[in-house]
Amino acid sequence: MILKLKDRYTSRIMNMSSRSFLPFMMIAIAASTLSCTSNISETNTPSPSPTQSIERFRAKPNNTNTSRAASGSTVNVTLYTSDVQCQEFVPQKVAVPAAESVNSAVGKIIEEQDTADFSLSGYRVRVNNGIATVDLRLSPQSKRKFTSLSSCEQFALFGSLRKTLTSNSQWKIKEVRFTEKGQEIVL
Secondary structure (H helix, E strand, O other): OHHHHHHHHHHHHHHHHHHHHHHHHHHHHHHHHHHHHHHHHHHHOOOOOHHHHHHHHOOOOOOOOOOOOOOOOEEEEEEEEEOOOOOOEEEEEEEEEHHHHHHHHHHHHHHOOOOOOOOEEEEEEEEEOOEEEEEEEEOOOOOOOHHHOOHHHHHHHHHHHHHHHHHOHHHOOOEEEEEEOOEEOOO
């Protein structure tokens, strides 16, 4: 008799536990689903984190056809841009106007480097005796200076320019120097 009462009592407790446990499980599942949804929307909102700034600074893929035959002949050059980890350069063949191939290549790399808080307004390239001097102009609206660039951002900008200029053998460039308004950029 005691055994029957014990079994009956245990059975009632188990039924009660499973009935009260089910709503808690449903709430837990709903909460975890909602938290996943809110994380997705959080990643879509821009934040001023350094990681996002670095990702925006790295070269953006160029899916447009870069051949321009409007003003004469073009030449194929290889642009080198940073990979996602800022460890290696990724080559990309593009066609640029033959008469301005060095300037065009530099311009293509620079136009892909602007971020929300770092912006260049212009540049000049001078090649003399195998030495290219790239004079960069920081935009007056730029909130950051060259010295505030992270090592990844420096790799993406200066490394990409140096690799592109020295790796295209038709230009015969052996060394690249960077200046800002004629003054050497020291990082």
